[in-house]
Amino acid sequence: MIQGICFDLDGVLIHTDELHYLAWKGLADRLGVPFSREQGDRCRGVSRMQSLEIVLEHAGRAYSQEEKERFAQEKNEAYRAMLEALSPADVPEDVPPTLEELRRRGCRLALASGSKNAGLILARTGLGTYLDAAADGNHITRSKPDPEIFLTAAQMLGLPPERCAAVDDAVAGIQAGRAxxxxxxxxxxxxxxxxxxxxxxxxxxxxxxxxxxxxEEGL
Incomplete structure (x- = not known):
């Protein structure tokens, strides 16, 4: 019996992939580095620094760790500026009623996102009101496909992992949930x-x- 559901954020409860892409593309353009949509898709579900490595893979030169950390911060500042414009209207229309009905049925709901910006997104969109717990990138040291974020979310719900479901749009996230x-x-x-x-x-x-x-559970 599944008692808890742990959701990824981007691509599941809300879609900010385009904002991520635009922020990375802005950094790549400034550096004169080619950055494609395919590379942007590969950044989904992985950490900020892992995403940066994807952005820089065609750079043609090496960057120091200090430079990389500065680039990651620059990208995050651009992304957060875009997030400030989010509102409940940006949430897909089927998400709020589905979450409400799951809670009515007795399911406990948690966020399980590696994003360190999850709190801002939840606040701007109102999604936090539908959740019983929120585990994000500020609570973990290892990114998906490591299971840490889902294990943390289950612990916050007070449930064993085997009583929970992991919902994710990235293959790395599904691997994390299974692990x-x-x-x-x-x-x-x-x-x-x-x-x-x-x-x-x-x-x-x-x-x-x-x-x-x-x-009985369906499907």
């Missing part, structure tokens, strides 16, 4: 790769999977 011992639910890119125990086309299909305590 944590959770049922994995893929959506978006990870679903296209058939990475999860369940692969969904729409967020609202979670209601078919998790009918609530005392009922």
């Amino acid at each position: 944590a011992g959770m049922v994995t639910v893929a959506i978006g890119d990870s679903a296209a790769h058939r990475a999860g125990d369940y692969d969904l086309e729409r967020f609202g299909q979670l209601l078919d999977l998790f009918p609530g305590p005392g009922k």
